[in-house]
Amino acid sequence: MAHSSDARAGLFYGIGAYTLWGLLPLYLHLLTAVPPAQVLANRILWSLLLLLAIVAATRRLRPLVAAARGRVLAMLVASAALIGINWFVYIWSVTNAHLVEASLGYFINPLLNVALGMLLLGERLNRLQVAAVGVAALGVAIFAAGGGGALWVSLVLALSFGFYGLIRKVAAIDALGGLTMETLILAPFALVVLVQANQGGTAAFGHDRTLDLLLVLAGPVTAAPLLLFAAGARRLRYTTVGLLQFIAPTLQFLLAVLVYREPVRATQLATFALIWLGCGLYAWSSIRAARALPA
Numbered sequence: 001m002a003h004s005s006d007a008r009a010g011l012f013y014g015i016g017a018y019t020l021w022g023l024l025p026l027y028l029h030l031l032t033a034v035p036p037a038q039v040l041a042n043r044i045l046w047s048l049l050l051l052l053a054i055v056a057a058t059r060r061l062r063p064l065v066a067a068a069r070g071r072v073l074a075m076l077v078a079s080a081a082l083i084g085i086n087w088f089v090y091i092w093s094v095t096n097a098h099l100v101e102a103s104l105g106y107f108i109n110p111l112l113n114v115a116l117g118m119l120l121l122g123e124r125l126n127r128l129q130v131a132a133v134g135v136a137a138l139g140v141a142i143f144a145a146g147g148g149g150a151l152w153v154s155l156v157l158a159l160s161f162g163f164y165g166l167i168r169k170v171a172a173i174d175a176l177g178g179l180t181m182e183t184l185i186l187a188p189f190a191l192v193v194l195v196q197a198n199q200g201g202t203a204a205f206g207h208d209r210t211l212d213l214l215l216v217l218a219g220p221v222t223a224a225p226l227l228l229f230a231a232g233a234r235r236l237r238y239t240t241v242g243l244l245q246f247i248a249p250t251l252q253f254l255l256a257v258l259v260y261r262e263p264v265r266a267t268q269l270a271t272f273a274l275i276w277l278g279c280g281l282y283a284w285s286s287i288r289a290a291r292a293l294p295a
Helices: 002-031 036-057 061-067 070-095 099-121 127-146 151-170 175-199 209-216 218-235 238-244 247-259 266-292
Strands: none
Touching: 002 070, 002 209, 002 218, 002 238, 002 247, 036 061, 036 070, 036 175, 036 209, 036 218, 061 175, 070 099, 070 151, 070 175, 099 127, 099 151, 099 247, 099 266, 127 151, 127 266, 175 218, 209 218, 218 238, 238 266
8 A cells, every 4th residue: 555655656746747847948938038058057056056955954965975976976077067968958949949859859868768778788678669769760860851950959958868867877876966966066167157147248137036036946947847756766667757758748849839839840740750659669668568567
């Protein structure tokens, strides 16, 4: 009974995390007047303040410092660079009407994770997983051959988050500690961006109370889904987490087409059809694998 309750809570946390990520463009569109670099800088610094407060409240500072050393620290520097790139490109894509391409990148990501697991971690793929990756690769090839659009957005988002996840999978540090260290590593760069903007007279913060509040909210907007995800991942099977990944890009695509009226070309539709087919094969493979496990 306790296990069932724990799983239900994990499912709630997981759905909550990916729903918040899927609805993130609604928040970012309120910041279109702010340069993406400043949005990212505020996102880093306000997130850091919130995370440090959580670390202090939960008395996790000493274990965090003990874990973030040597090889782990070097890995966190790499993962910080990757998540910084990922956040910047995503913010840019939303504010420059490329949300369709961004959603494509996050549809590719779960399938890329499968491929990276095979190539770099020695994990074996079953036939359905091989077919899923192959179909997705065909979709990307069609998109590239068709020209137009911003394929680089999709690829940068998929590759940066894919390798970010790979590093975080093998780094010996928990989710909260890892995210706190990553934002701490990125904080000096964020400060440089804001100081230069202030000196150049282009700083967005400090001129409008509503805009200031929106920028301060970047902290909880960033941290909340990550903390929900960490709580859910501890309670759910990995296969279930893999299936939940498709919630966010589905919501992003629907927002792009239905709310922001971004154009969708024939090559993009063909690509999405193949990506969704690949995702369907991956989902079916995950369900079969879960059913095969002993209860």
